[in-house]
Amino acid sequence: MIVEDHALLREGMVALLQENGIEVAGQAQDGPGLLRIVDGHKPDLAICDVRLPPTFTDEGIRAALEARRRHPELAILVLSQYVEPAYSGELLASGQSGVGYLLKERVSEVRTFIDAVGRVAAGGTALDREVVSTLVRERHDAASDTAIDALTTRERETLELIAQGRSNAAIARELVVTLGAVEKHISNIFAKLELPATDDDHRRVIAVLTYLRATGA
């Protein structure tokens, strides 16, 4: 289902999803609409905007968290006009099912967007690369002696892609390296950050973000 107050965007997104074989169970323009449809249709995934009527502040986030509270299995993909780590942090903290926070313009990269939708609906994570790089960069700028500094450029790029929720194969494609090289980078990262390695994409992201937040708190 889709919650978006801007009609042009909402309709475009519905068409985009349907063209790619995704069924759109309902559309809404505001928070109460989101809750009504989630209660009624029990969709796999809710895609929603942050700023919705009537106050155009953070209704989308609040409604998404409320929907999540009522239906813990609901996956949520938030599309935002801007990067706000506070919002993505709240979403990640809200439960174990799929979560995504992407900048709105990512919908123009149709393939990547549809991948992200599929990943989140399946219980995975999709964090915008801006969100991730904001966290990584600002940690890196300020804290000179953290473990992040010990990473090579390639390892840091890999870490950013992991944090976006990409699979190893996707990372290998993105960085134009072999799958083996990616696996080596990842084991190096986990070793340097003292994180236990697992095969689960979602847990990897949580681990990375937990680490990033822990160093700042």
Add this chain to the structure above:
Amino acid sequence: MTNRIGEPLVRRAVLMPPAGTVCLLLIIWALTGAGYFWPMWPIFGVAFVTALFLAGRWGWRRPPEHTRGLATAAAVSGVVFLGQCAIWLMSGAGYFWPVWPLLGLSVLVGVGWMIDRPRERSLEGRVDELTRTRSGALDVQASELRRIERDLHDGAQARLVALSMQLGRAEERLANTGVGESDLDLVRRAKEEAVAAIGELRDLARGISPPVLADRGLEAAVQSLADRAGAEVSVNADIPHRPPPVVENAAYFVVAEALTNTAKHAPGAAVRITIWSEHDELGIVVADAGVGGADPLGGGLTGLRQRVEALDGWLQVTSPVGEGTTVRAVLPCEW
């Protein structure tokens, strides 16, 4: 400041010679038989001149500046009248002639007051009006900036997102229909331009007013700054009501600039942020445990000071070498 420090010295220098003279005269009078108390005349003369001097000085130091002349004239006139009363007493207290000079002096001071009073009133009124209109203008400006930020997000940016999405869909369809690579490239470039424009609009909007500040208020926005900072930042905020947008914006940029400075000059240093509101003031303290030695007249801090002073607040930076840097600001605000 220097006046205050030198004051006891000045007072001693002025009072010592008259006191000495009076003692000398009393001794001479006593030694010459203590008859008619003639020393009262020189004593009066010395006392009168001293009183005139002190009255003049007192009047001249009265704030505010523009009423100084009048205060001095009134004080000197008072002393002159008292002096005449003393002469009247010492010369036998007959017909009370000092009433005539008193009348003259009163008329002079009264006329001065009447000339000065309306001017003072109008100045006071003008100051009130300027204070009110300035804060009104700043309030309007802050609200307007937030509206512009919102319009950018919800208007132009939303349209650009819709545009980039349609271009993305067009690109997909063209790719599936097997159109030439150069045609496809054209669509792709158009899409990239739209995405770049969205990014530029977003940066512009954030610089005007960060969305989280408008959405959730000062405490959340400061917390968000703290979360993004690389070092250990503790936030202790006690803001029961939301201040006006103009004050929120200024307070936010005080914290943001202070954190930027810390990250630049004392990377990794722990920072404590305290924000409180009391009566009609909002106070902000950002203290780091860094190396100190910041230049309070540096570009960023000067800009910040101007921003705070435009709201009739004040900003103070203390940065002793080796003891960290503390930025304090107080902003008046009405709830």
